[in-house]
Amino acid sequence: MILNERKIKILEAIISDYISTAEPIGSRTIAKKYDLGISSATIRNEMSDLEEMGLIVQPHASSGRVPSDKGYRLYVDKFMRQKDLAEEQMLFLHNMISNNINQIDYLIQETAKAISMLTHYTTIVSEPQSQKTILKHLQLIPLDETSIVLVLVTDGKIVRNHNLQVKETPSIDVLNKLSNILNTYFQGHSLEEIDIATVTKLKREFSEHSELLSEVLTSVVEIIQSIDNVQVFLSGTKNILGFPEFSDVEKAKGIFQTLEEKELLITLLGNSSNEDVQIIIGNENSMEQMKDCSLIKTNYKLGNQIYGSIGIIGPTRMDYSQVVSVLRGLVKNIDVVLKALSSENSS
Amino acid sequence: MILNERKIKILEAIISDYISTAEPIGSRTIAKKYDLGISSATIRNEMSDLEEMGLIVQPHASSGRVPSDKGYRLYVDKFMRQKDLAEEQMLFLHNMISNNINQIDYLIQETAKAISMLTHYTTIVSEPQSQKTILKHLQLIPLDETSIVLVLVTDGKIVRNHNLQVKETPSIDVLNKLSNILNTYFQGHSLEEIDIATVTKLKREFSEHSELLSEVLTSVVEIIQSIDNVQVFLSGTKNILGFPEFSDVEKAKGIFQTLEEKELLITLLGNSSNEDVQIIIGNENSMEQMKDCSLIKTNYKLGNQIYGSIGIIGPTRMDYSQVVSVLRGLVKNIDVVLKALSSENSS
DNA sequence: TATTAGCACTCGACAAATTAGAGTGCTAAC
DNA sequence: GTTAGCACTCTAATTTGTCGAGTGCTAATA
Numbered sequence: 001m002i003l004n005e006r007k008i009k010i011l012e013a014i015i016s017d018y019i020s021t022a023e024p025i026g027s028r029t030i031a032k033k034y035d036l037g038i039s040s041a042t043i044r045n046e047m048s049d050l051e052e053m054g055l056i057v058q059p060h061a062s063s064g065r066v067p068s069d070k071g072y073r074l075y076v077d078k079f080m081r082q083k084d085l086a087e088e089q090m091l092f093l094h095n096m097i098s099n100n101i102n103q104i105d106y107l108i109q110e111t112a113k114a115i116s117m118l119t120h121y122t123t124i125v126s127e128p129q130s131q132k133t134i135l136k137h138l139q140l141i142p143l144d145e146t147s148i149v150l151v152l153v154t155d156g157k158i159v160r161n162h163n164l165q166v167k168e169t170p171s172i173d174v175l176n177k178l179s180n181i182l183n184t185y186f187q188g189h190s191l192e193e194i195d196i197a198t199v200t201k202l203k204r205e206f207s208e209h210s211e212l213l214s215e216v217l218t219s220v221v222e223i224i225q226s227i228d229n230v231q232v233f234l235s236g237t238k239n240i241l242g243f244p245e246f247s248d249v250e251k252a253k254g255i256f257q258t259l260e261e262k263e264l265l266i267t268l269l270g271n272s273s274n275e276d277v278q279i280i281i282g283n284e285n286s287m288e289q290m291k292d293c294s295l296i297k298t299n300y301k302l303g304n305q306i307y308g309s310i311g312i313i314g315p316t317r318m319d320y321s322q323v324v325s326v327l328r329g330l331v332k333n334i335d336v337v338l339k340a341l342s343s344e345n346s347s
Numbered sequence: 348m349i350l351n352e353r354k355i356k357i358l359e360a361i362i363s364d365y366i367s368t369a370e371p372i373g374s375r376t377i378a379k380k381y382d383l384g385i386s387s388a389t390i391r392n393e394m395s396d397l398e399e400m401g402l403i404v405q406p407h408a409s410s411g412r413v414p415s416d417k418g419y420r421l422y423v424d425k426f427m428r429q430k431d432l433a434e435e436q437m438l439f440l441h442n443m444i445s446n447n448i449n450q451i452d453y454l455i456q457e458t459a460k461a462i463s464m465l466t467h468y469t470t471i472v473s474e475p476q477s478q479k480t481i482l483k484h485l486q487l488i489p490l491d492e493t494s495i496v497l498v499l500v501t502d503g504k505i506v507r508n509h510n511l512q513v514k515e516t517p518s519i520d521v522l523n524k525l526s527n528i529l530n531t532y533f534q535g536h537s538l539e540e541i542d543i544a545t546v547t548k549l550k551r552e553f554s555e556h557s558e559l560l561s562e563v564l565t566s567v568v569e570i571i572q573s574i575d576n577v578q579v580f581l582s583g584t585k586n587i588l589g590f591p592e593f594s595d596v597e598k599a600k601g602i603f604q605t606l607e608e609k610e611l612l613i614t615l616l617g618n619s620s621n622e623d624v625q626i627i628i629g630n631e632n633s634m635e636q637m638k639d640c641s642l643i644k645t646n647y648k649l650g651n652q653i654y655g656s657i658g659i660i661g662p663t664r665m666d667y668s669q670v671v672s673v674l675r676g677l678v679k680n681i682d683v684v685l686k687a688l689s690s691e692n693s694s
Numbered sequence: 695t696a697t698t699a700g701c702a703c704t705c706g707a708c709a710a711a712t713t714a715g716a717g718t719g720c721t722a723a724c
Numbered sequence: 725g726t727t728a729g730c731a732c733t734c735t736a737a738t739t740t741g742t743c744g745a746g747t748g749c750t751a752a753t754a
Contacts, residue, residue, distance in 0.1 A: 026746045062704045102510045141486050161506050163449045238603035241596050256585035373717045409734045
């Protein structure tokens, strides 16, 4: 069956109406509300075709139609028009980013808040991480009599602390000396390069503080492993409860369960380095509890090869077009702020 | 009116029944279910008295009775029996604590998870902070061409990073030198002592790196101010939806709204240094949205004068006795683990 | 041939009526 | 002081009826 202009118009009418009302929509309503120049009977015939094509469904016989996942998919892929974000929203994002660009963890927290505020959906933001993290600096700091903090800085501006227990905390001078040794060996190397082989070699060369060094090295390896353990921030979970499709408490519970598990969120966001906006509609998501939700996600770039992800979750009837605009606006503003920063520095 | 033995038994029956069923309970049910040796008519008379005393209420005429906030309060203060935590639960907590005692932020995160798992209520844990934080160490670390990380360690084992922007990042040697200066001046001083006066004095003495020093000092002050900005972890929010009293989505939304605001959570946990378990029932809480909830909270001690708080939120009919046991068990285990650690070190 | 008007039919949402059940308070008897 | 019994009340659940929105089909129309 051919999808002619008229069918598309009707499908768009159904989708746009359903997005705003969450109520099934019938032929008469379309005829009245949208000026398509055809009667409800004709619309009825066309709707029957659309249903046959699997683009819309009837929740129950003799009710109006509702877009199917396939219908949304077609709309999103082919007919969705992109709106540009309003000036003031762009400004809002710009300010939010500029104010937090130096504190990555605040930035992602505030980003989550801002996006959930703008879209009224639930927002997940993952901490940016480099595809190939390079160590920039290591520093040991005394914590108390028996513990040291190892601070590690990567080129992705990620700063991580890790406590390590020792028999007795050495003096600051010793710690500084040790930090220097670590730096000369590790600085500029990617995380993958710091493997058991290098570590054993280092241990052999420095037998002086060998016991301490050995403990420190173990910690370095641990941090490096845990650096994949990205932080994830969530905002706007309560919005979920505002949608009629989740007034069934059981459904809402399933979603909250997923949102509470950091690992699931990370799986959800995935780890593609695709820079464009991706849309996952309803059943396309492999997680059972998420089959009534859609997820719109994108990756943002915070520097050379440093990517984080941001995802927005809502009911399948979410306002795809608006969310895509907001995400594109966000990514664009991050770029703008970063460019402004780097040109400022080079001047 | 006198609250005799029999009235107390009936009140306890009502409370314990309501805690588990969430259904109003009538005189006949009590007579059948609880072997009090009196007829339903007598129970009826007694219940009438209990209602007059404000300890129970009828949700509507000719329904069973439900405990009032005042009823719970009386029960909690006078009649609640404390159960001891089961061996395996103690062990579970002990292991959780030992595994995380060296990483404070993990510890509080895992604690939130563990407690919400054990109680099935929502758990809030705030990062421990000292009543009178003393600086132990400051360290400047290069981040990139124009930013430095200032790492600050307190005697409360709190480690905080703060980025600061500079015109040009100095060499590591300069940073180390500066770190040393900062340490000689600030080490061992409490946060309150580091005020504008000290800072200005320091600035005057060291005019050499004055501009840099000035920026660093501003940051130090900023961190010190933000150190009150404690982290808070939440777990088990989804449990809220499991309780019939919150199947009204609007009520649930109000609570979620509160839980999403960190500031509100901190207000909720308060900042008393009282070490015993406190119970706030329904309307006793000043927040409007929380008037259908009870909050059970306690402070835990992680060292000399270092306290964090932990709070558990549930419906007013929550199982006070169980929650108190779990909290006491947790606090006890923290003590045990800390003692074990310190004796291990001194040996 | 495509479109439309008309009609019978279906189904869910809603309201009103009915019923069953749990609970109460009161009174009189024990 | 306690209890059995009874009339009464109120809610929750069920039933019944009505309305409206929607459908599919058919026959007439442009």
